[in-house]
Amino acid sequence: MAGADPIIRIRNVSKFFGQLRALDNVSLDILSGEKVVIIGPSGSGKSTLLRTINQLETIDAGSIAVDGQDLTDQAADINKIRMELGMVFQSFNLFHHKTVLHNLTLAPIKLKKIAKEDAEKIAIRLLEKVGIAEKRNCYPAQLSGGQQQRVAIARALAMNPKIMLFDEPTSALDPEMIGEVLDVMVNLAKEGMTMVVVTHEMGFAREVGDRVVFMDEGKIIETGSPEHFFQNPEHPRLRKFLEQIL
């Protein structure tokens, strides 16, 4: 991947919520296949940054390009670009009125015009991969949080995205369920998926992160390899954050 163009290119992005500057001149390049972990205290803008990448939040300044397409370009088809970007939310957000299987097949059938039988085959394979195929006819409300989140990951993967965005995927889970979700994410990382992960799971950051990004007050304060991060953090605020969390 040396010398390759970044698959996500974030340049001087700022975002305001009223007076509040949620993102303050943020720049970040992410290469294809790279795993970037974003950490930082609550309210530091991690979610906002992640959500600008698939335009769930619009930006007020700067530019973002995904796979060579400029999101700020009027002509850009955001719905097309979003198909390349799988997203996993803290609160799962499975479609409550659809079974597990239909959560996975809805978008491929309607958006990619994949035949129902084919979409279901793909869906079942993905459900097997996240270890939950036996629940395919259940509704989300019948599953535990960990199971729902694994289904949510499979649902995103069903669109065959190039990039996966995770916004604190384990923060809403009971402790005993965190492992099963992280396992799925580790496997995905091993397969070479490009991943941007907001998390407080430092073990995960260490194990799969190519790069860790520390944010505070809407800014990227420090970027580096996990080893650098956890062995000799430079910025005092990062040190303080790591002391609190470890």
Added chain:
Amino acid sequence: MSENKVTIDIGDGAAIPTKKDRGLLSAWRLAFFGAVGSLLYLILFHPDPYLRLIKFLPDGILITFQVTISAIALALVVGLFTGLGRISHNPIINLIASTYVEVVRGIPLLVQLFYIYYALGQFVRVPDMLAAVIAMSFCYGAYMGEVFRAGIESIDRGQREASFSLGFNRAQTMFYVILPQALRTILPPVGNEFIALLKDTSLVSILAVSDLLRRGREFASESFLYFETYTMVAIIYLIITLILSKLVGIMEERMGNHGRR
């Protein structure tokens, strides 16, 4: 997880008896069996005039049902678009929908009925029945619009975001994700509106539509039996609305729970 079920309370229909509300359930039983009992008693022991009445009125019941069902169907369509208009980001569409709701809610139904009936009559010759249906659905469409709006707004915004993140556009998101879920919350108040509308169709008797009430008036003015006639009419309305409210209650309990309790 936000699994809390939202209920929309638009309190202008009949009370819906469910298993949870014991008091209401026994009240329903008392009213229903009381009404049916009185009906049977009157027909059996005072066949004159009640047996004659019960033979005379069914034509009107049929018309009442026809007006109700056509008006509710049309009102649902109007309501869907009004509800979508009310949450639209397009300021013009939003203004039109909101103004419609405000105007309709500010004018008594009977005045609207007269107005639309005669205003329509100025330009086109429409059958009385059709004019009545249009007028009723124009009015109820506004209320239905508020039901749709509340139902749509009750859906957690995470559902919308998940849909967008998969690549669905706004319309697809509304159609595939939001509306099917909103229907769960919308169904009970729609049932309520249905019952309210059925009762309000009695107003169309003034517009030369031979509904239940008008049939009663026709009978009374020929026989001069006003008390007996309106007793019968009232009992029949009561039995119909009680049955409908029971059906709505059952529907509400049985409605697709999607694995939730």
